Amino acid sequence: MARLTLENAWVEFPVSLRRMGAARASYTGGQIDAGRSVVTALRDISFELREGDRLGLMGHNGAGKTTMLRLLAGAYPPTRGRCISVGSISTLFNTTPGLNMDGTGRENLIICGLHLGLRRQEIISKMDEIIDFAELGNYIDLPVRIYSAGMMTRLGFSIATCVQPEILLLDEGLATGDARFTQKAEGKIKDLIARSSILVVASHSETMLANMCGRCLLLEHGRVISDGxxxxxxxxxxxxxxxxxxxxxxxxxxxxxxxxxxxxxxxxxxxxxxxxxxxxxxxxxxxxxxxxxxxxxxxxxxQGKSVPPEIETRMILSLLTRNPSRLDLKDRLRAILASSAADLPEDVRASAVAASGMEDAAQGRG
Missing domain, CATH: 1.25.40 (Serine Threonine Protein Phosphatase 5, Tetratricopeptide repeat)
Structure with missing residues (x-):
C-alpha cells in the first residue's frame, strides 16, 4: 500500500548574507533568518497521504510548492522532522534527469530511465514504445547536443512518462514541446495519473486542481496556511x-x-x-x-472607483485612433487636460493635446 507522510518537516538552505542590505518585506520566497544565515523554504509541514489520495499544492511563486515536491521525491532531505514514503515515486517536473549531451537519444533513454528508478531490462523492453512516442526518427541515434529544444523535451517527456508510478509528483510547469505534441502529452499525463495510487500536483490552475484533487494545501512563504x-x-x-x-x-x-x-x-x-x-x-x-x-x-x-486620468486619456486616445471625428471624446480630453494635465505622463499629455485640437487652437491664436 502506497503512503506518503510528512511529520513536522522543515527544509532550510544555508546562505551567505554578507552582501544582503537592510531587511525588506518580500511577497515571495521563504523566510530569511539572518541570525542563523539560512532561508527556510518549508516550515513545520505535516500531512499523510494514502492510496487513492489526490493532493493539490496552491500558492504564489516562491511559496514552497516545488520545494515540497522535491522533499517528497527525496531530492531534499528534511533539515528537521521526517519524510516517510512507501511505494515507488515518479516525478514529472524534470523531464531530463541525468541527460548526457554527448550521448545519443537511445543511450539517454537508458541513462535517464535508470535515474528514474527503472531497471535496465525494463527500459529495453519499453524502448520501441518510447522511441515511437518521441517521434524523433533517425535522430534517436544521434547525439542530443544537436537536438532542438523541442526535440530534447519530447525525448525527456517520453522517458519520464514510461514509468508505472505508485506515487506521482507533478509540476504544472512541465514543458511538453510544440502544440501538436502537447495534445499527445496531455493524454499521456492523464493515463499516468489514472494509474498512480497517490498524486501530488503543484499548480496555479483552479481547473486542474478542481478536476484532479479532492484536497489542497495553500502555501505562503513555506507555511501551510489552509488545508481542505x-x-x-x-x-x-x-x-x-x-x-x-x-x-x-x-x-x-x-x-x-x-x-x-x-x-x-x-x-x-x-x-x-x-x-x-x-x-x-x-x-x-x-x-x-x-x-x-x-x-x-x-x-x-x-465597483464605484474613480478612473485615473491617465487611464481615461489612453482609452480616449485609442478610440480616437479608430474614429478621429468624435467631438464628444475631444471635448472630454479638453476637460481632462484642464483639470488633470499635471497628472499625465508627458507623452500622454502631448498626444492628448494634439488629439483634442488644443494645439491647433493655440497655433491659430498665435
Whole structure:
C-alpha cells in the first residue's frame, strides 16, 4: 500500500548574507533568518497521504510548492522532522534527469530511465514504445547536443512518462514541446495519473486542481496556511492573489491575470476585483489596447472607483485612433487636460493635446 507522510518537516538552505542590505518585506520566497544565515523554504509541514489520495499544492511563486515536491521525491532531505514514503515515486517536473549531451537519444533513454528508478531490462523492453512516442526518427541515434529544444523535451517527456508510478509528483510547469505534441502529452499525463495510487500536483490552475484533487494545501512563504477541499480554498487563494496584486507585486499581478483567464476559459465570470488586477497586468504589457482600456474603465466604474486620468486619456486616445471625428471624446480630453494635465505622463499629455485640437487652437491664436 502506497503512503506518503510528512511529520513536522522543515527544509532550510544555508546562505551567505554578507552582501544582503537592510531587511525588506518580500511577497515571495521563504523566510530569511539572518541570525542563523539560512532561508527556510518549508516550515513545520505535516500531512499523510494514502492510496487513492489526490493532493493539490496552491500558492504564489516562491511559496514552497516545488520545494515540497522535491522533499517528497527525496531530492531534499528534511533539515528537521521526517519524510516517510512507501511505494515507488515518479516525478514529472524534470523531464531530463541525468541527460548526457554527448550521448545519443537511445543511450539517454537508458541513462535517464535508470535515474528514474527503472531497471535496465525494463527500459529495453519499453524502448520501441518510447522511441515511437518521441517521434524523433533517425535522430534517436544521434547525439542530443544537436537536438532542438523541442526535440530534447519530447525525448525527456517520453522517458519520464514510461514509468508505472505508485506515487506521482507533478509540476504544472512541465514543458511538453510544440502544440501538436502537447495534445499527445496531455493524454499521456492523464493515463499516468489514472494509474498512480497517490498524486501530488503543484499548480496555479483552479481547473486542474478542481478536476484532479479532492484536497489542497495553500502555501505562503513555506507555511501551510489552509488545508481542505480544493473548492473551499480557491476563494482564499484568490484573495491572497488580489492583495499581493494591489500591493503592486509583479508576481501577484501576473497570477491575477492567470486566474482570471483560467476562469474565463471555463465560461465563468471573474470577480470584478480579480479582473481589475488582471487587467492592470495586461495593460502593463499592452498599455494602448483599446478593448482592454475600455474594459478596465468599466470594471472600475462598476465597483464605484474613480478612473485615473491617465487611464481615461489612453482609452480616449485609442478610440480616437479608430474614429478621429468624435467631438464628444475631444471635448472630454479638453476637460481632462484642464483639470488633470499635471497628472499625465508627458507623452500622454502631448498626444492628448494634439488629439483634442488644443494645439491647433493655440497655433491659430498665435
Amino acid at each position: 477541499p480544493a473548492k473551499t480554498l480557491f476563494e482564499s487563494y484568490r484573495k491572497s492573489v488580489i492583495e499581493s496584486a494591489r500591493a503592486d507585486d509583479s508576481d501577484g499581478l501576473q497570477r491575477a491575470y492567470a486566474l482570471g483567464m483560467d476562469m474565463l476559459s471555463r465560461g465563468e465570470k471573474p470577480p470584478l476585483d480579480l479582473e481589475e488586477q488582471g487587467l492592470r497586468y495586461a495593460l502593463g504589457i499592452h498599455p494602448d489596447d483599446a478593448m482592454m482600456l475600455q474594459r478596465y474603465v468599466n470594471v472600475l466604474s462598476e
